Amino acid sequence: xxxxxxxxxxxxxxxxxxxxxxxxxxxxxxxxxxxxxxxxxxxxxxxxxxxxxxxxxxxxxxxxxxxxxxxxxxxxxxxxxxxxxxxxxxxxxxxxxxxxxxxxxxxxxxxxxxxxxxxxxxxxxxxxxxxxxxxxxxxxxxxxxxxxxxxxxxxxxxxxxxxxxxxxxxxxxxxxxxxxxxxxxxxxxxxxxxxxxxxxxxxxxxxxxxxxxxxxxxxxxxxxxxxxxxxxxxxxxxxxxxxxxxxxxxxxxxxxxxxxxxxxxxxxxxxxxxxxxxxxxxxxxxxxxxxxxxxxxxxxxxxxxxxxxxxxxxxxxxxxxxxxxxxxxxxxxxxxxxxxxxxxxxxxxxxxxxxxxxxxxxxxxxxxxxxxxxxxxxxxxxxxxxxxxxxxxxxxxxxxxxxxxxxxxxxxxxxxxxxxxxxxxxxxxxxxxxxxxxxxxxxxxxxxxx
Numbered sequence: 001x002x003x004x005x006x007x008x009x010x011x012x013x014x015x016x017x018x019x020x021x022x023x024x025x026x027x028x029x030x031x032x033x034x035x036x037x038x039x040x041x042x043x044x045x046x047x048x049x050x051x052x053x054x055x056x057x058x059x060x061x062x063x064x065x066x067x068x069x070x071x072x073x074x075x076x077x078x079x080x081x082x083x084x085x086x087x088x089x090x091x092x093x094x095x096x097x098x099x100x101x102x103x104x105x106x107x108x109x110x111x112x113x114x115x116x117x118x119x120x121x122x123x124x125x126x127x128x129x130x131x132x133x134x135x136x137x138x139x140x141x142x143x144x145x146x147x148x149x150x151x152x153x154x155x156x157x158x159x160x161x162x163x164x165x166x167x168x169x170x171x172x173x174x175x176x177x178x179x180x181x182x183x184x185x186x187x188x189x190x191x192x193x194x195x196x197x198x199x200x201x202x203x204x205x206x207x208x209x210x211x212x213x214x215x216x217x218x219x220x221x222x223x224x225x226x227x228x229x230x231x232x233x234x235x236x237x238x239x240x241x242x243x244x245x246x247x248x249x250x251x252x253x254x255x256x257x258x259x260x261x262x263x264x265x266x267x268x269x270x271x272x273x274x275x276x277x278x279x280x281x282x283x284x285x286x287x288x289x290x291x292x293x294x295x296x297x298x299x300x301x302x303x304x305x306x307x308x309x310x311x312x313x314x315x316x317x318x319x320x321x322x323x324x325x326x327x328x329x330x331x332x333x334x335x336x337x338x339x340x341x342x343x344x345x346x347x348x349x350x351x352x353x354x355x356x357x358x359x360x361x362x363x364x365x366x367x368x369x370x371x372x373x374x375x376x377x378x379x380x381x382x383x384x385x386x387x388x389x390x391x392x393x394x395x396x397x398x399x400x401x402x403x404x405x406x407x408x409x410x411x412x413x414x415x416x417x418x419x420x421x422x423x424x425x426x427x428x429x430x431x432x433x434x435x436x437x438x439x440x441x442x443x444x445x446x447x448x449x450x
Contacts, residue, residue, distance in 0.1 A: 001080065001115065001184060003191070009033055009079035011104050013043065013069060015262075015332060016121060016156040017085035019052050019167045023192050024083075025067035031079055033107070037071040044069050049360070051331060052160065077111045081188065082118040084108065084133075085156060087262060089335075094269045094289075096125070098132060105133045109140025112149050119152040119185055123267050125211055125274035126204040129153050130177070151177040152185035153203040155210030160261070161330025171195040175206035211274075214267035215285055220254045221264075222288035225295055228256040228450045232302075238450060239439050256450040257438060258299075258337035258413070259292040260326035265335050296340020299437060299450070303409055304348060306433045306447045312408050317350045318386055320407040320427060323414020324356040324364060324372055328438070331358045338413045339368050351386075353407070355379050357418050376422070383407075383427065402430070409433040415440040 006028050010021035013034040021032040034040055042049060046059040061067035070076070086100040101122055108118050118137060120129045134145050143149050157170045172193045176182030186199040200206040228238040238256060245251050259265050268285050275282045307314055326336040342352055354364075354372045364372045373379050387405025406429045412419070415438040424434065425445065434441065436449040 001117070003028075003187070006081050006188065007031075007079045008081045008083060008188075009076040010083045010085055011076075011107060012084065012086035012100075012122075013039060014085070014087065015050050015052055015160050016158045017083075018043070018048060018050070019158060020083065020085060020121070020156075021069075022053050022057060022061050022067065023167055025061045025064075027192050028066070028081075028188075030067050031076050032067065032069040033071070033073070033076050034069065035071055035103075040069040040071050049331070050160075052158070073107065073110060079111070080113070080116045082108050082112065082116065083121060083154075084118065085121040087334075088122045088124055088266070088270070089262070090266050090269050096270050096273055098124075098128065101128070101133055102136055105136035106140050109137040112137060112141050112143065114143065114148045117150045117152060117181060117184065119154055121154055121156040123155060123210050123214070123263060123270065124207055125270040126207045127274070129203050129207060146177050150181040151203065152181060153206045154185065154189055155206060155213075160332045161327060168192060168194045172197045173200055173206050173209055174198070175200040175203045177203060211267050211271045214264045215271050215288075217254075218259060218264050218268050218292060219284060219288040220252060221257065221259050222291040224254045225256045225259075225291050225450070229298070232448075255439070256295075258295055258326075258340075260335045260337035261332065262326075262334045265292065265326075265337065293337075293340075295450075296337050297344040299341050299411065299413075299435065300344030302448050303345065303411060303433060303435045306435065307409055310431060310433060310447070312431060312433065314348050314350060317408040318406070319345055319350055319352050320410040321352060321354045322356070322410060322412045322419060322422075322424070323416055324354050324359045324370075325414055325416075328415040329358065329417050331360055331363075333359055333363055333367060339370070341411060341413060342370065353379070353382050356414065356416070358416055379427070407432065409435070412436045412438065412441055412446075414438065 008024045008028050008030045010017045011033045013032045021030050024030045046055050048058055084104045086104045089097050091097045120133060134151055138145055152175055154172055154174045158167060159165050172189050174186040174189050174197050176185045182199055186197050190197045231238045231241060246253050268289050272282045272285050304314060324336060324338045325331060325333050345352055356372050357374045359372050359374060361372045361374060364370055373382060383405040390404055407427055408429055409432060410424055410428055434446045436446040439449045
């Protein structure tokens with residue numbers, strides 16, 4: 001396959017697929033394929049709802065006729081280099097769910113031709129590409145692997161919301177099902193990735209490299225989360241400890257917090273299940289997951305205890321949760337651990353208001369059944385509604401006028417840049433609690449933090 005003959009199809013136009021497809025289109029004719037027709041229509045109109053690709057870059061790609069988005073499988077039949085970038089989530093029992101990969105492999109099988117290449121980007125455990133995905137392509141297409149068609153694996157390295165480390169600026173690992181295909185895959189990626197590439201010797205090595213990247217971060221964050229719990233009991237500020245320890249040149253600067261999202265909070269389970277299939281029960285990996293999965297409930301417990309210490313009535317109180325996305329300055333709500341804080345607080349029969357200007361209310365409602373306010377105006381209306389309710393149910397202990405309708409506690413869960421302009425204290429009653437999950441608020445204003 002010569003470079004001038006390559007026509008790329010990227011299957012899955014989410015946080016990973018769209019930036020990659022847009023980048024490929026600067027060098028090759030590229031088709032983005034997604035089952036969501038509304039998503040494709042919006043992209044063809046020049047706007048990416050995930051905000052990973054700017055309107056300017058997207059419109060430029062479309063106007064130059066190098067890039068189209070479609071949900072019509074007939075429009076990808078003339079492609080010869082297929083890239084699969086679909087999600088790899090876990091189910092309710094934290095077992096890997098390969099359903100999206102099977103679906104994408106079926107799509108590839110319907111269109112792949114002799115001589116074509118399919119490259120997987122989805123994060124998986126070692127062996128999934130060749131043992132799970134390729135057999136589906138073979139069955140649907142009737143073609144033989146490594147004879148009629150070939151495969152590669154190049155793990156995604158997208159950091160949602162990061163406008164500095166964009167896809168072309170992050171070094172890419174590549175691999176192929178034969179040495180020749182490995183070189184071809186590497187050359188294709190190297191032609192658009194300015195940070196360079198690393199050609200792994202096998203597909204399994206590339207798969208393993210990806211899954212340990214996020215598992216390593218998960219374990220390191222779990223360690224500092226445990227330190228946070230210990231130092232809180234000792235009355236020591238964890239952030240002060242980390243700042244002091246960071247003066248050593250080789251200290252790793254991890255911070256405590258919620259570990260959500262589609263990668264770090266998921267990938268360790270893929271590696272753990274793979275290990276168990278080989279008869280090994282991973283201890284450190286799963287211990288880290290247990291620690292990080294329990295941080296939402298831990299934050300809620302801290303908030304309630306702080307309210308009780310300050311004499312704030314918990315039952316029926318109003319709590320403001322600031323931020324719902326899994327990370328700052330990003331609309332991605334996949335596997336957000338803020339929901340764990342909400343669930344734990346709801347057990348105390350209090351009233352919760354979630355405020356996040358980045359989160360899509362429809363997506364939050366669909367995924368979690370929760371209501372999100374995403375404008376300051378609507379937040380002010382919420383306070384007004386709470387004030388009206390308090391006045392209607394006026395009792396001897398009714399709040400002072402200046403406190404009417406305001407919140408008893410605030411959990412600063414996500415460090416969105418826009419929150420810096422918000423006067424949190426103006427939303428709270430005189431006697432209140434502020435818990436800072438990300439340690440970004442002024443330390444003199446907070447009652448507790450990780």
